[in-house]
Every structure is written in C-alpha cells, then in structure tokens.
Amino acid sequence: MTATHDSFHTLRVALLGHGSVGSEVARLLTRDADELAQRVGARLELVGIAVRRPRSDGEGGLDPALFTTDAMGLVTRDDVDVVIELIGGIEPARSLILAALEHGASVVTGNKALLAEDGETLSRAAQAAGRDLSYEAAVAGAIPIVRPLRESLTGDHVRRVLGIVNGTTNYILDAMTTSGSSFVEALDDAQRLGYAEADPTADVEGFDAASKAAIIASLAFHTRVTIDDVHCEGITGVTSADIASAADMGCVVKLLAICDRTPDGQAVAARVHPVMIPDDHPLASVRGAYNAVFVESESAGRLMFYGPGAGGAPTASAVLGDLVVAARNRLLGVCGPPERTHAERTVLGIGEARTRYHIALDVDDKAGVLASVAQVFAEHEVSISTVRQEGHGDDAQLVVVTHTATDAALSQTVDRLRDLPMVRDVSSVMRVEGEGQ
Numbered sequence: 001m002t003a004t005h006d007s008f009h010t011l012r013v014a015l016l017g018h019g020s021v022g023s024e025v026a027r028l029l030t031r032d033a034d035e036l037a038q039r040v041g042a043r044l045e046l047v048g049i050a051v052r053r054p055r056s057d058g059e060g061g062l063d064p065a066l067f068t069t070d071a072m073g074l075v076t077r078d079d080v081d082v083v084i085e086l087i088g089g090i091e092p093a094r095s096l097i098l099a100a101l102e103h104g105a106s107v108v109t110g111n112k113a114l115l116a117e118d119g120e121t122l123s124r125a126a127q128a129a130g131r132d133l134s135y136e137a138a139v140a141g142a143i144p145i146v147r148p149l150r151e152s153l154t155g156d157h158v159r160r161v162l163g164i165v166n167g168t169t170n171y172i173l174d175a176m177t178t179s180g181s182s183f184v185e186a187l188d189d190a191q192r193l194g195y196a197e198a199d200p201t202a203d204v205e206g207f208d209a210a211s212k213a214a215i216i217a218s219l220a221f222h223t224r225v226t227i228d229d230v231h232c233e234g235i236t237g238v239t240s241a242d243i244a245s246a247a248d249m250g251c252v253v254k255l256l257a258i259c260d261r262t263p264d265g266q267a268v269a270a271r272v273h274p275v276m277i278p279d280d281h282p283l284a285s286v287r288g289a290y291n292a293v294f295v296e297s298e299s300a301g302r303l304m305f306y307g308p309g310a311g312g313a314p315t316a317s318a319v320l321g322d323l324v325v326a327a328r329n330r331l332l333g334v335c336g337p338p339e340r341t342h343a344e345r346t347v348l349g350i351g352e353a354r355t356r357y358h359i360a361l362d363v364d365d366k367a368g369v370l371a372s373v374a375q376v377f378a379e380h381e382v383s384i385s386t387v388r389q390e391g392h393g394d395d396a397q398l399v400v401v402t403h404t405a406t407d408a409a410l411s412q413t414v415d416r417l418r419d420l421p422m423v424r425d426v427s428s429v430m431r432v433e434g435e436g437q
C-alpha cells in the first residue's frame with residue numbers, strides 16, 4: 001500500500017548556493033516533492049538557501065523567506081538533516097561542510113576543487129560523524145562514475161581510467177574543430193550555457209579536469225591523490241594549426257584526464273593535457289559538453305561511461321541522486337560505505353609517464369636535415385613511428401610522430417631539437433593517444 005503524504009516523516013534540506021546547479025536543484029526539489037517523498041519514504045523539505053546577496057524577489061517561484069546570507073547559521077541549525085553544498089571553491093565551502101557534519105547533517109557536494117585539495121579532511125569528518133559525504137556531481141556531471149568506482153568496481157583491480165571530464169574544454173575544442181569558431185567565441189558560449197566554472201580559468205587551464213583526475217585516481221586505486229599530484233596542462237596553448245595538423249593525421253584534439261597504475265600496482269599517476277586521438281577512437285566522437293570516461297579493470301575489462309558532463313540540469317540529477325540515497329540512509333539510521341584509501345601508493349611524476357609525441361618542426365629545406373633530426377631522437381632512445389615533410393623552401397615542415405617513450409626522454413628530445421641550427425621553430429608538440437606503440 002502506498003503511504004499518504006501526511007504519513008511521511010520530514011527530512012530537512014539546506015542548500016548552499018543558487019547558481020547554475022543550485023537553482024536547478026531547488027527547482028526540482030520543489031517540483032518533484034511528492035515523487036521524491038515516495039522514493040525516499042520521507043518528505044524532503046527545503047528549509048533554506050544560502051546566497052551571497054540578500055534576495056527579496058523569491059527567485060524561481062521560491063518563497064523569498066528561504067533565502068539567507070548566513071550560510072553558517074543555516075548549516076548549524078539543529079533541524080537540518082542534509083546539506084547540499086553548491087557554492088564551489090575552497091573557503092568558506094570547507095568550513096561549512098565540516099560544520100554541517102559536526103552538527104549531524106549528511107553532506108552532498110559537487111565541489112571537485114575542494115575534494116581534490118582536501119578530500120581527506122572531509123571524508124575523515126564524515127566518518128567521525130557517522131554521516132554520508134557524497135559527491136557524484138563532482139566528476140563528469142550527470143554521469144554515474146563516482147558510485148561505480150566507489151562501490152560497483154571495489155572488488156576489481158582498476159588499471160587505467162581515461163576520460164574527457166571537462167565539458168567546457170570539450171565544447172571549445174569541438175567548436176574549433178567542427179565550426180572553426182575562435183577560442184573566445186566558444187568559451188563565451190560555454191559560459192552562457194552554464195558549463196564553465198565561476199572562473200573559467202579553472203576549465204581552460206585544465207585545473208577542473210585535474211581535480212576530477214585526483215578524485216578518480218583516489219577512488220580507482222584506493223589511495224590518496226591530490227590536485228598537487230596531477231600533472232596539468234590546459235588548452236590555452238592549442239592553436240588552430242594543432243587542430244589542422246591533427247586533422248591531417250586523421251586525429252582530433254581532446255583534453256584527456258589519464259589515471260593509471262604501474263603493472264605491479266605499487267605506483268599510480270594522474271595527468272591532464274591535450275592529446276591527439278584518432279578519429280575512430282570512441283573518445284573522438286564525444287562532442288560538445290559531453291563527457292566520457294573509460295575504465296579498464298582486470299576482471300571487468302573495458303567499461304565506458306558517457307553522458308552530459310556539465311550544465312545545471314544534468315548536474316542537478318547527480319546531486320538529487322545523492323540526496324535521495326543520503327536521505328534514505330538518514331531514515332534507516334545508517335550511512336553509506338566509507339571511502340577506503342588504505343593503500344599509500346607512490347604517485348609518479350609526468351617524466352615517468354609513457355606516451356607518444358607528435359612534433360612539428362619548421363626546418364631548413366636542405367640535405368642532411370632529416371638525418372640530424374633523426375640523430376637527436378636516436379640519442380634519447382626515442383623511436384620514430386612516422387615522419388613526413390610538408391612544404392618546401394622557407395615553408396618546409398617536418399612532422400614526426402614517435403613510438404612510446406618516457407615523457408622525460410621525449411621532452412629532452414624536443415629541447416635538443418630546439419637547439420639545432422637547421423630547426424627554425426618547434427611549432428607544435430602534442431602527446432598522442434590511441435593505437436600505436
């Protein structure tokens with residue numbers, strides 16, 4: 001028999017932030033109140049929304065009395081069961097989350113920047129309080145990836161996770177590739193559509209993807225990886241020439257987060273940088289603000305998670321999913337499985353990563369140049385996969401794609417190439433993923 005609304009308990013929810021994601025969460029919590037009550041087994045009452053500036057207009061049809069600028073007062077109310085943090089940034093978000101947990105509330109957050117910087121403090125506080133700390137929205141928006149890594153795959157050995165985890169940069173690279181938009185035009189669109197962070201530097205410089213890589217690596221490899229461990233290069237240096245060069249090779253340029261562990265499982269690494277990937281690679285067809293995450297694990301094999309990685313409504317879906325689970329747990333008087341970061345694995349630097357390079361060199365068009373260039377590769381034990389010359393005379397360019405080598409050897413090779421008198425400029429250097437050794 002279905003319970004009537006009046007027979008339900010009420011759980012009280014406080015929301016911090018009413019921006020792209022917060023406003024959508026508030027809207028759905030209100031619109032779907034009856035259905036959510038059925039799913040949880042209790043009504044979810046939104047008791048306050050913390051905002052930076054006072055509101056009297058009852059934005060989004062909400063009762064103006066819900067809005068407050070006293071976020072700390074809201075999270076420390078004795079009657080709040082779940083706090084949803086959607087203001088972003090390190091402070092005051094960290095202090096608010098810690099205060100909420102200390103006061104007995106479970107916490108749902110989408111704050112990858114904070115989790116990647118100081119997730120350990122938050123998860124210890126949640127464990128000490130016996131409350132849930134959930135953050136599905138923090139990685140790849142709507143795509144369920146945190147829960148699969150934290151729960152579904154926790155009996156397997158994850159070897160590598162490879163993903164497009166930033167919608168803004170994927171949107172920009174896609175627009176530059178397919179419609180020839182400029183970087184600035186595409187970024188403006190991404191901001192207007194609510195994909196970009198409050199400060200879009202976090203997106204375009206790769207920090208947002210690096211935060212997600214740290215969270216993914218921590219969950220996948222059961223160890224603690226922070227933002228400081230992640231090698232990070234953004235897309236501000238990607239030129240239309242790089243995109244054209246990739247197209248000539250049958251590739252597209254994507255910003256990838258790559259998390260892997262050594263075959264013995266003793267060390268892990270996480271990096272974010274632009275790569276060229278072949279057109280027929282599944283990640284090449286991830287368009288617009290969509291995200292995709294590949295997980296390779298010992299027993300499960302290759303799994304792919306794909307979907308909207310940013311935007312108010314998709315991200316609100318992940319937040320509400322966490323909210324329903326946290327609320328059910330509150331009713332049962334339990335909390336979900338704690339994060340297990342028992343393994344203190346070494347985190348390797350970028351120099352030890354094994355990768356391939358695409359290098360474009362503006363060179364003098366004369367005898368012996370190719371031999372001199374090839375000699376530099378040989379000296380660093382970097383094997384060349386393909387080499388082609390484009391143009392002649394003053395326009396001569398050599399495009400070299402290497403086999404796999406350590407990043408340290410590849411970057412030393414590029415430094416030496418810059419010193420060669422017949423190399424006028426190293427016009428493009430980009431790592432290559434996909435087929436080939």
Ligand SMILES: NC(=O)c1ccc[n+]([C@@H]2O[C@H](COP(=O)([O-])OP(=O)(O)OC[C@H]3O[C@@H](n4cnc5c(N)ncnc54)[C@H](O)[C@@H]3O)[C@@H](O)[C@H]2O)c1
Binds near residue numbers: 021
């Ligand atoms: N937008 C997305 O697609 C997306 C996706 C996944 C995760 N996230 C994360 O969700 C969080 C919110 O993102 P958003 O896009 O909604 O941001 P936003 O900038 O649109 O909204 C943030 C809101 O918080 C308010 N705020 C900031 N500081 C505050 C404070 N001290 N007290 C009260 N209110 C304060 C701001 O006024 C704003 O309304 C961030 O952590 C972000 O990284 C966003």
Ligand SMILES: N[C@@H](CCO)C(=O)O
Binds near residue numbers: 196
């Ligand atoms: N700014 C982020 C939001 C999702 O985390 C992005 O563009 O992917």
Ligand code: NA
Binds near residue numbers: 136141143144
């Ligand atoms: Na997610």
